[in-house]
Amino acid sequence: MGLGNYVLKRLLLLIPVLLGVSVIVFLLMKITPGDPVTTLLPPEARSPENIRRLEQRLGVGDPLYIQYLSWLENAIQGDLGQSYSTREPVVRMIAISIWPTVQLAIVALAVATLIAIPMGVLGAVYKDTWVDHIGRVFAFLGISMPSFWLGIMVILIFSLFWRGWFGFQLIPSGGYAGPSDGMVTWMRHVLPPGITLGVGYAALTARLTRSSMVEVLNEEFVETARAKGVKEKSVIMIHTFRNSLIPVVTVMGLQIGFLMNGAIVVEQVFQWPGIGLLLYDAVISTDIPLLQGVVLFVAVVFVVSNLVVDVLYAYLDPRIKYE
């Protein structure tokens, strides 16, 4: 099977998965206690006339599958309804939350690339020495630390304690600033949550880089290169590192879910107005349309990005069989 057919097959398999996702997201509304009509209408507007009109618009009396189909039709056309709490279109609320979360993801990715990949390479090259052991301890510490707690500790030390020690705050204790607020202000705001998010991500990446490097180091072509008298340094950098990057890049891509989980708690701790905080607010205020919209959005991004990464992997590594 060629790459084209493989992509086509994966795209077709995507359809039932996305439909399943949409059914689960739709049913979220149905398992929520409470009546959407009373939630949507303020008490003074609850005239029989208004209630009837709203029920008709929401399709309350229709069978479940009709309700689902009309909800799906709207969702496909980009209409995810209106937030209960802000009355704004859900799509717009999601749209403005994307960029803040992307900023955090970029910082987390940078931390992982700059720290974790060298750490993983060193761990593989000096396998079973103290270098490897220290790397392993750091990686497992990073994975085991609750990121919300790490965030609180970062704020405690660099914002609150810092003021007591030096009379000023090194970082703010939370809140948002974008690139347009000036470089320094932006960095002071974006780096603390970004790095907090990046620690666990970096730890995972370091472990994966190491195991991937170890695997490639044991392969025949590396032995061949050594036997041909290629310098050890170039064996590691050119022959091994490049080849082991393929799975690393893939897995980093597949960890978007991991980043999303982390973003929920980290954004809450730092009051960073991204997708994670939006989801948290939706859950806390039982804002069902917003909740459905964010969950659907995140799931679609997750599924599609996994697909893109898989295809990229198949494209980069000719040894992969398109099963």
Added chain:
Amino acid sequence: MSSETQIYEQPSIGERLYQRWDWATSVYGRLDLSAKVSFWIVLALVVIAILAPEIAPYEPAQEHYDRSLVGPSLQHPLGTDLTGRDILSRMIYGARISLFVGISAVTIAMAIGIPIGSIAGYVGGWTDEVLMRAMDILISFPALVIALALVGTLGASLQNVILVIGVVYSPQYARLIRGEVLSVKEEEYVEAARNTGLSNTKIVTKHVIPNSMAPVLVQATFHVATAILFEASLSFLGLGIQPPTATWGVMIADGRNYLPSEWWISTFPGIAIMIVVLAFNLLGDGLRDEFDPRDETQGGPNT
């Protein structure tokens, strides 16, 4: 005839227990140092959780209004919170919740995932396709996202937290056991069992599943670690186990209101989570080296 049955006689319960013990100690003996230390930390956690009422210096909910927000001291080694409750005692009781949630959530995940994966792998065909697509759908949501949505809509409680974590983790056991079943299915002993006329259910439960348990055990160890982190995250967000129950996540959230002067309320429960999760992860890593030294990318804490 009697001499023949003599030869095939089943070992007694005592002998079997001894064999198990022998096996367990030999596995332990081959673990690396960090996994050995982790094993003892996990064991200590179990003992602390069981004996919580005996070893906690105070009742976890006992309020001492005259000792509000006292820092670490001899009387209260890890300080007190606003109503004068002892942090150390609350952490000891919190260990119970963490361990209980971790183990029961993973048990539920296995109870859902293992039958689904075994059936999918053993029966194959359309059954396989449908079951595994359903699992794919569950995996299509980042775990905390769907957990948050479900707990948010079903209501936050201990039972719901355990159930939700169990459901969210179940596809990984289904995938794992399906792969094992596929590889074990064609083995000779399964073939032999089939020829003796054993029913499919018997073959799967008596032969296939027991022979696939090693990777499941490794995965379960990692999952207890992530389930503990998961529960702490949900409780921290106010969507897990509700106050006044002492859980580590709730304590960290509560302590945020008293920073920076009363830093101990948030700090110590976080350290406890870190140590316990680290211990389960390192133990899982050691067990993986023991049972499956080849594959380091499978079943890691990233899942």
